[in-house]
Amino acid sequence: MLDKFKKIKKYHIDFDTENTLASLKENSAKLEYAHKIKGRWENQYIDINSVPDIKNIFQKACQFSKKILKKPVIVPNKSLGLNENEFWFNSSKPGESTGWHDHKENASLSAVFYLDVSQNSGNLQFRLKDKKKWKYHKIKPKNNDLVLFDSNLEHSVSENRSQNIRVSLAFNIYTLPLKTIDIFITL
Numbered sequence: 001m002l003d004k005f006k007k008i009k010k011y012h013i014d015f016d017t018e019n020t021l022a023s024l025k026e027n028s029a030k031l032e033y034a035h036k037i038k039g040r041w042e043n044q045y046i047d048i049n050s051v052p053d054i055k056n057i058f059q060k061a062c063q064f065s066k067k068i069l070k071k072p073v074i075v076p077n078k079s080l081g082l083n084e085n086e087f088w089f090n091s092s093k094p095g096e097s098t099g100w101h102d103h104k105e106n107a108s109l110s111a112v113f114y115l116d117v118s119q120n121s122g123n124l125q126f127r128l129k130d131k132k133k134w135k136y137h138k139i140k141p142k143n144n145d146l147v148l149f150d151s152n153l154e155h156s157v158s159e160n161r162s163q164n165i166r167v168s169l170a171f172n173i174y175t176l177p178l179k180t181i182d183i184f185i186t187l
Contacts, residue, residue, distance in 0.1 A: 004128060005137045009068065009148045013060050016053070017115045017143060021167065023051045024089060031089075043088040043170075048079045054087070054169060057113050061146055065109050065173045068148065072176040073108065087171035089115075090157075094164070097122060098157040106179050107151035107172035114168050117141040121166035122158045141168070148173075 024031075027050040033043065048054065058075040065073045076086040086107070090098065103110040112124060123138040124147060138158075139147055149155070151172055160166050 004150050004153050005126060005135070007068075007150055008126065008137065008139070008153075009064065010139060011060075011064055011146045011148075012142075013057065013113070013144050013146050015057060015113075015144050020051055020053045020169075021115055023053070024167070027051070044091060045085060045088050048077050048085065048087075057146070057169065058087075058171070061111050061113070061148065061171070061173065064146070064148060065111075069108055069175055071108075073173050074176055074178070075171050075173055076178070086174070087169060090166075090168050090170060092122060092157065092160045092166040094160050094162060097159040100127065100154050100156045102154050103151040104172055105152070106174065108175045109148050109173040110151040110153075110155075110170070111149075111173060112141075112147045112168050112170050114141045114143050114145050116165070116167040117143055118162040118164040118166065120161040121164065122160045125156045125158055127154050127156075141166075 024046070027046060030046055030050055032045040058077075062073050062075065074080070076082045076084060078085055086104075092098070121141065123140050126137045126139075126149065128135050
């Protein structure tokens with residue numbers, strides 16, 4: 001079971017985050033929110049055409065994921081003619097955190113790409129239950145780092161103790177052919 005921790009992969013991607021952050025700020029009125037937890041909007045959705053540079057992140061993530069999974073992969077999004085976007089942005093103000101959760105059952109991997117993180121802005125934490133005891137693993141975020149992990153692995157983000165907003169891009173990666181094809185295809 002603890003092998004899931006060993007499967008967590010971290011990569012550094014050469015990427016100009018300033019364009020994406022500027023696009024997010026410029027298009028903030030277009031952001032759609034999923035739900036609030038502890039007074040914080042948990043997921044922020046936006047059309048990929050408003051932040052087109054993230055396609056480069058998806059491409060790199062898919063290259064790494066294909067090597068890990070040994071299958072073709074995709075990050076589902078509406079620009080591909082699918083009904084859903086399987087990516088979202090997270091902005092955490094000082095004092096905010098994200099509770100324990102996992103991602104979609106049919107996704108093969110989940111990913112986080114760090115766009116703007118400061119020292120002490122919160123670690124990505126993972127946990128697994130080994131018999132009756134929890135085992136933990138954490139990753140300290142750095143700008144331009146991509147973390148890939150099993151979508152069923154529980155994770156959270158510790159409190160942002162910096163004075164800055166922490167911004168990340170999260171997404172799910174699916175193997176092809178899509179098992180949930182009826183959910184994603186636009187009729």
